[in-house]
Amino acid sequence: MQRSQVKIAILALVLTVTATSRAAGPVAAVSGVVRDAQGVAQMGALVQVLANDAMVGTAFTDLHGRYLIANLLPGKYEVRASAALFVPTMRDNLQLRPGAKAVVNLTLNAIFDAASWLPAERRKADEPNDDWTWTLRSAANRPILRLVEDNQMIVVSSSAESPTPPDRVRASMTSGDGGFGTGGIHNVFAIDRSLADGAGMTLRADMGSASGSSLRAPSTDVQVGYQKRLGFAGAARTVVSYQAHPEIIGSGAVSGIQAMQLASAQKTQLGDSVDLEVGSAVYVVRTANSAFAARPFLRVTAHPTSAVTVGYRMATSRDLQSFAGLDAVQMELPVAVLSGGRMQTERGLHQEITVGRKLGKGLVQAALYRDNLNRIAVSGGGVLSPTDFASANGPGSTSGVLADTSTDTFRLMGAGYKTQGISLLLTEPITPAMWVAVEYNTGAALTAGEGATMTLPSVATDLKPMASQSLTVAVKGRVIHTGTRVRAAYRWQPERFVTEVNPYEAFGDQAYLSFYLRQPVHCGSLLPPGLEATVDVTNLLEQGYRPFLSADGQTLFLAQSPRTIQAGLAFNF
Numbered sequence: 001m002q003r004s005q006v007k008i009a010i011l012a013l014v015l016t017v018t019a020t021s022r023a024a025g026p027v028a029a030v031s032g033v034v035r036d037a038q039g040v041a042q043m044g045a046l047v048q049v050l051a052n053d054a055m056v057g058t059a060f061t062d063l064h065g066r067y068l069i070a071n072l073l074p075g076k077y078e079v080r081a082s083a084a085l086f087v088p089t090m091r092d093n094l095q096l097r098p099g100a101k102a103v104v105n106l107t108l109n110a111i112f113d114a115a116s117w118l119p120a121e122r123r124k125a126d127e128p129n130d131d132w133t134w135t136l137r138s139a140a141n142r143p144i145l146r147l148v149e150d151n152q153m154i155v156v157s158s159s160a161e162s163p164t165p166p167d168r169v170r171a172s173m174t175s176g177d178g179g180f181g182t183g184g185i186h187n188v189f190a191i192d193r194s195l196a197d198g199a200g201m202t203l204r205a206d207m208g209s210a211s212g213s214s215l216r217a218p219s220t221d222v223q224v225g226y227q228k229r230l231g232f233a234g235a236a237r238t239v240v241s242y243q244a245h246p247e248i249i250g251s252g253a254v255s256g257i258q259a260m261q262l263a264s265a266q267k268t269q270l271g272d273s274v275d276l277e278v279g280s281a282v283y284v285v286r287t288a289n290s291a292f293a294a295r296p297f298l299r300v301t302a303h304p305t306s307a308v309t310v311g312y313r314m315a316t317s318r319d320l321q322s323f324a325g326l327d328a329v330q331m332e333l334p335v336a337v338l339s340g341g342r343m344q345t346e347r348g349l350h351q352e353i354t355v356g357r358k359l360g361k362g363l364v365q366a367a368l369y370r371d372n373l374n375r376i377a378v379s380g381g382g383v384l385s386p387t388d389f390a391s392a393n394g395p396g397s398t399s400g401v402l403a404d405t406s407t408d409t410f411r412l413m414g415a416g417y418k419t420q421g422i423s424l425l426l427t428e429p430i431t432p433a434m435w436v437a438v439e440y441n442t443g444a445a446l447t448a449g450e451g452a453t454m455t456l457p458s459v460a461t462d463l464k465p466m467a468s469q470s471l472t473v474a475v476k477g478r479v480i481h482t483g484t485r486v487r488a489a490y491r492w493q494p495e496r497f498v499t500e501v502n503p504y505e506a507f508g509d510q511a512y513l514s515f516y517l518r519q520p521v522h523c524g525s526l527l528p529p530g531l532e533a534t535v536d537v538t539n540l541l542e543q544g545y546r547p548f549l550s551a552d553g554q555t556l557f558l559a560q561s562p563r564t565i566q567a568g569l570a571f572n573f
Helices: 001-024 385-391 456-462
Strands: 026-034 046-051 055-060 066-072 077-084 089-096 101-104 106-110 146-150 153-158 168-177 188-192 200-208 220-230 234-249 255-272 275-284 288-303 308-315 336-339 344-346 348-359 361-381 401-404 409-431 434-445 464-479 485-493 512-520 531-538 548-549 555-558 565-570
Touching: 026 077, 026 089, 046 066, 055 066, 077 106, 089 101, 089 106, 089 200, 168 531, 234 344, 288 344, 336 409, 348 409, 361 434, 385 401, 385 456, 409 456, 409 464, 456 548
Parallel strands: 026 101, 026 106, 101 153
Antiparallel strands: 026 066, 046 055, 046 077, 077 089, 146 153, 168 188, 168 565, 188 200, 200 220, 220 234, 234 255, 234 401, 255 275, 275 288, 288 308, 308 348, 336 344, 348 361, 361 409, 361 555, 401 409, 409 434, 434 464, 464 485, 485 512, 512 531, 531 565, 548 555
16 A cells, blocks of 8 residues: 555656646756857856846857857846956847747947057058057947748848958059168069968068169068067967168168068956966167067066056167057168267167056056167168268267168167156047047157267267156047048157157157048049048157268258158058
């Protein structure tokens, strides 16, 4: 009798469970793939399913970014994805019917893509890193989702998501009173290609026109860049460039300079609170002789809280100081001169400790820096004679000179010095697409002194460091409804100084009034889409010129940045 009662109880329990399951209906499931804005699958992302703000299921994505959360009862849910250093994204109002299998693909956007702060990277001549190189662009902070029902299959995808973005090609032609190494007419062709694995490649070729009194061969600049993501929270970039400038006269009045450069940088996140950037630029320069140099950098940024940053930066080159410095593959032409019987290149060590805090949508940052500049390049202008080259590069000279015959500008090597100072930066948005920055610096710079008459052979010894300060006001962004992209700055410091105060800061190469404009050109159906006009101006008012005498008694000048004006047309397709 007891055994019969036990069997009856077990049978009743099974029938009850079966009836409950049939009443509730088949369970549902959610699966999908989590990617970043560049279409790269994200391993280790946390995916949560919530109902009425209560979590009912969790999963972590696998090596291919896939996840699966099963055994969900029919109802309305939210699916949320999050990961370190990414802005969380969510799909809400997901209605699951009995037995439904929902595929929800979500896109995460990096925190550093959600907002960008001024100052940006140092401005290049054709500004290609404005919005197209490396394809490192944030589509949106949250994806636009599309819901398609096929029987009981629900597919959710991001219309902005593109695992393999299309190639971007840009062809441009510029001309004008260009600066050192950029004079005459230049035809530039650049292509940016994204690979299926999330990597990116960029090729840029710049062919100048034959220039100079003897119509020397055209200058040639070729750069190739490659970027690859490293694991979950890292990336690496490499840029190889070759430059040949027959119009430049170097040591011993030898025509032509050639430079081969290899620049690489790597960025990684250590946990949720530390960013690490490290890299180096290695180059070989040849004029009469050859010079070799390596210029490493290190940058560490900690985030004690979401609004506070603390960082340390070490740089040995003004051109490459961070991972973002390789956004543009265009590399600056190194300065190598014969000084004291040896080939010399610009060299220095910059160390800086910064503390920053977000104020609303803006940023305030304070830095304490120390510079040890062994040699620093000084810019000048005027026509140099053979006697000038002989005196500047002679055995008793300590400066050396490198001249561009197409623009009548030159670079000479000034004496080094040590200095320290502070840098204060404040940025604030003035429109949704426009930012303003104010920067104040103290430190030292080279000056000729009041009333001193300098000559070319002794100019390096006549220039002396003196305490000074500078103030910069800059704007950067896009004018809404017009598509105009602008970067403008006025950087003031006393005009008797011929080098910058804090030369490693963001606006160091933009003395006095300088601006860059990039304007889309529309004319109905008469012109093809993608046409742009560009204008690039440095030191428009010709401020900060310091005269001195050449070896022949003619007047030359030194300046922080000699005036340059370039304009051209670009076509994007």
